[in-house]
Amino acid sequence: MSDRVIKAALLGLGTVGTGVYKVLKSQEEEMSAKVGCKVEITRILVRNVEKAAAKVKDPSVLTNSWESILEDPEIEIVIELIGGINPAREYILQALNAGKHVVTANKDLIAVHGHELLDAAHAKKVDFLFEAAVAGGIPIIRPLKQCLAGNHMTEVMGIVNGTTNFILTKMSQEGMEFKDALALATELGYAEADPTADIEGLDAGRKVAILASVAFNSRVVFNDVYTEGIAKITSKDIHYAKEMGRAIKLLGVARNTEDGIEAYVCPMLIPSTHPLATVNDSYNAVFVHGDAVEDAMFFGRGAGELPTASAVVGDVFDVVRNILAGCSGRIGCTCYKQIPVKKMEDTHNRYFLRLKVEDRCGVLAEMTAIFAKYQVSVAQIIQKDTKVEGCAEVVVITEKVREGDFRTAIEEIRNRDSVRKISTIIRVYGK
Amino acid sequence: MSDRVIKAALLGLGTVGTGVYKVLKSQEEEMSAKVGCKVEITRILVRNVEKAAAKVKDPSVLTNSWESILEDPEIEIVIELIGGINPAREYILQALNAGKHVVTANKDLIAVHGHELLDAAHAKKVDFLFEAAVAGGIPIIRPLKQCLAGNHMTEVMGIVNGTTNFILTKMSQEGMEFKDALALATELGYAEADPTADIEGLDAGRKVAILASVAFNSRVVFNDVYTEGIAKITSKDIHYAKEMGRAIKLLGVARNTEDGIEAYVCPMLIPSTHPLATVNDSYNAVFVHGDAVEDAMFFGRGAGELPTASAVVGDVFDVVRNILAGCSGRIGCTCYKQIPVKKMEDTHNRYFLRLKVEDRCGVLAEMTAIFAKYQVSVAQIIQKDTKVEGCAEVVVITEKVREGDFRTAIEEIRNRDSVRKISTIIRVYGK
Structure with missing residues (x-):
């Protein structure tokens, strides 16, 4: 324990920035005993100093000048919480080049420019x-x-977007349709004004890129990750999935296979007995599989002021411990391999398919003949004895098949007169 | 990355020792890229060198002489996996005093002598x-x-014994009775020949002592932890619990309250919707609550050759990174507080109570009058319309009450003629 005070600057005082400020205050008394010395926020970069004044105890720490932080030799740690690519990237690079340590929660940036920042x-x-x-x-x-670190990780996947998990939970538990559940999520503050990044799986895709890079020791960037959103999911799909012993979740999946890394985000059917199936509301969870540890799962709050601040402050304390022990930069980039990332067409998946077909003899035979032509085997099929406008609804779960082959089969089926509509196609997790 | 090789000795070549040997072998090719240099096991301490020879590639590393390891200045890391208090304690102390780093999986030792070892x-x-x-x-x-580290943790609890969780899962899912489920666990190798430490909650109690110490930054030793086992649980209790929307799990609980730390292990009823309720078979999970992170859970394999080796090798790699970065001992003991540990009588709990009473008017009134005298409120009650030998079975769940008061009330109830038998008392998790 020392009398030294390590000075830090906060960039941004939004939700997470405010959380970090609060958490560091709440640790003020015991942080010296815990990590060896005190950390003090001496500068906070905000756009509007006057508006931010009410949020802090001592408004004199507020500034709108990045240079005043960069050029202050006493500031050893920069905590970047403004988000987005620019100017966050420039600020972080300049801070690193000036010999300052950086802690960030910026997934957009790391999923694209992580390599450059870790190198710096x-x-x-x-x-x-x-x-x-x-x-x-x-x-x-x-x-x-x-x-x-003692494992060769083969899979890391999870529910890494709270907004979409909240929406799917409401659809599953209360039978809501997508647009009503989204409206509720917006009302409760779970969804942003423009929910595209959440709903379309982009936010989750960035997290998958980072998780895959760290788990497989090989760089995966956002552009490598196939993404598909949840807007197409209906409560009917969820109902059929339940009947087939499964839940529907928006999963981010990264898999290290013999012929490359698979990395994608899409809604998937998952067995109701899988630990991820019981992760509901806005909770997140990451499930990993390694050759030594076997299965493990990490569950908790994936967003929010204080939970995110908890992770940021954990990192800040680690930086402090490294400074005091003289071992800054102790663990840097761990991507020492170069494994190719597979195209989505080359991944092998099972599929849930809901479609409307003419209710006449031979239609199922036609469809299954096309499936057979492209090596698509049927694992489960449901056709109910309820007809609407001369059509029957058929729901199929296939065995594993190469995605490219499945897509070709679907195009051929779609062109048949007997097939009125392909309502949904959703991938199915599992062997 | 360096050409340096760091030499390590393994003490013990049982299940976990063999696992560590295998995992280090499997990481041989990439550990330099991952952690900066190679680690080599140059000595393995075993009781019987000849018997152990078949387990290793190069039997010349085997020895039955601890001194040959202690006195070898080239050995920088000692991996202690013999378990138990003696001679593990002496070996570890001697190794630390000789300036060697130590990694261990020895819960028995740390739960009692952790402070001494961390000091050394x-x-x-x-x-x-x-x-x-x-x-x-x-x-x-x-x-x-x-x-x-940015949190004030208020609760850490979990399912930290795989044997008992396997037994309770079989009782719950297949209606087995305790002794049959134990026999199956023994047959499948989940239970040891003498299962006392598992069944009676002692193994879990040691883990609770360690978890509480780390989570609350205050020393809790095994002797501070109240323990109660699962031998008294019947499939009937589990059945009633289900009817009341709950599962029965052997929980290790540590709570940091205003008037001290609570630390205990006992079977508990837990809501079926709680994340821990779905942790089945031999899986373990630790659930934590902190003021910033809110709820979080860590799930996986709590025992076994390779999963335990995964954790040991993770520690070994951390030691290596510290050696290379020149910051050994970077994070040591974090118990900088002295919080008292409460007696079990002074904890406040809810209780599930199953008892046989005479089937006549006024018996329930008698019982609830005694409860009222000691501030025990009834939250839920079930009495079925089935009588055996003139007795009715009553199941009660109480509101929260001080354990000491509840025990006094129970003694008074037990002495009533109308009460034929108090079949089970189990604590209930929750507010």
């Missing part, structure tokens, strides 16, 4: 930590880099 | 790590000490 940190032997960028408060980056 | 490591500025001592392969010690 390595060159200056400073820390660049980002535990909060994936799954909010849930510890997952450090466990993967350290606790599970 | 601190004095020599070496690492003493024990991630594998709690919940096998599940990362929990490092997440608590680092990722969640």
Whole structure:
């Protein structure tokens, strides 16, 4: 324990920035005993100093000048919480190049420019930590880099977007349709004004890129990740899934296979007995499989002021411990492999398919003949004895098949006169 | 990355020792890229060198001489996996005093002598790590000490014994009685020849002592932890619990309350919707609550050759990273507070009570009058219309009450002529 005070700057005082400010205040009394010395926020970068004044105890720390932070030699740690690519990228690079340590929750940036930032940190032997960028408060980056370092990880996947999980939970538990559940999520503050990044799986895709990179020791960027959203899911699909012993979740999946890494985000049917199936509301969870640890799962709050701040402050304390022990930059980039990322067409999946067909003899035979032509085997099929406008609804779950082949089969089926409508196609998790 | 090889010795080549040997072999090719250099096991301490020869590639590393390890200046890391208090304690102390880093999975030892060992490591500025001592392969010690360091943790609890969780799962899912489920666990190798430490909650109690110490930054030793086993649980209790929307689990609970730490292990009823209720078979899970992170859970394999080895090797790699970065002993003992541990009588709990009473008017009134005298409120009650030998079975769940008061009330009820038998008393988790 020392009398030293380590000075830090906060960039941004939005939800997470305010949370970090609060959490550091609440740790003020015991942080010296815990990590060896005090950390003090001496500068906070905001756009509007006057508006931000009410949020802090001492408004004199507020500034709208990035230079005043960059050029202050006493500031050793920069906590970047403004989000987005620009100017966050420039600020972080400048801070690292100036020998400052950086902690960030910026998934957009890391999923695209992570390599560049980690390289810059390595060159200056400073820390660049980002535990909060994936799954909010849930510890997952450090466990993967350290606790599970004795494993060859083969799979890391999870529910890494709280908004969509809340929507799917409401659809499943209360029979709501997508647009009503989205409206409720917006009303309750779970969904942003423009919910595209959540709904379309883009936010989850960024987290998958980061998780895959850390778990498989090989760089995966956002552009490598196939993404598909949940807007097409109906309560009817969820109902059929339940009947087939499964839940529907928006999953981010990364798999290290013999012929490359698979990385995608899409709604999937998952067995009701799988630990991820019981992760509801806005909770997140990351499920991993390694050759030594076997299955493990990390569950908690994936967003929110204080949970995200918990992860940020954990990183800040680690930076402090490294400074005091003289080992800054102790664990940097761990991507020492170059594994190719597979195209989505080359992944092998099972599929849930709901379609309307003419209610006459031979239609099922036609469809299954096309399936057979492209090596698509049927595992489960449901056709109910209820007809609407001369059509029957058929629901099929296939065995595993190459996605490209399945797509070709679907195009051929879609062109048949007997097929009135392909209502939904959803991938199915499992062997 | 360096050409340096760090030499390590393994003490013990049982299940976990063999696992560590295998995992280190499987990481041989990439550990330099991952952690900076190679680790080589140059000595393995075994009782019988000849018997152990078949288990290793190069039997010349086997020895039955602890001194040959202690006195070998090239050995920088000692991995203690012999278990138990003696001679493990002496070996570890001697190794630490000789300036060697120590990694162990020894919960028995840490739950009693952790303070002494951490002090010895601190004095020599070496690492003493024990991630594998709690919940096998599940990362929990490092997440608590680092990722969640920004929290005031208020609760850490979990299913930390796989044997008893397997038994309770069989009783719940297949209606087996305790002794049959235990026999099956023994047959499948989940239970040891003498299952006392598992069944009576002692094994879980040691883990609770360690978890509480790390989570609340205050020393809790095994002797502070109240323990109660699962031998008294019947399939009938489980059946009633289900009817009341709950599962029965052997929980290790540690809570940091205003008037001290509560630390105990006992079977408990837990709401079926709680994440821990769905943790089945031999899986473990640790649930934590902190003021910033809110709820989080860590799930996985709590025992077994490779999962436990995963945690041990994660620690070994951390020791290596510290050696290379020149910051050994970077994170040592984090118990900087002295919070008293409460007696079990002073904890407040809810209770599930199953009893046989005379089937006549006024008996329930008598019982509830005694309850009222000791501030015990009834929250739920079930009495079925089936009588055996003139007796009715009554099942009650109480509101929260001080345990000491509840015990007094129970003694008074037990002495009533109208009460034929108090079949079971089980605590109930929740407000």
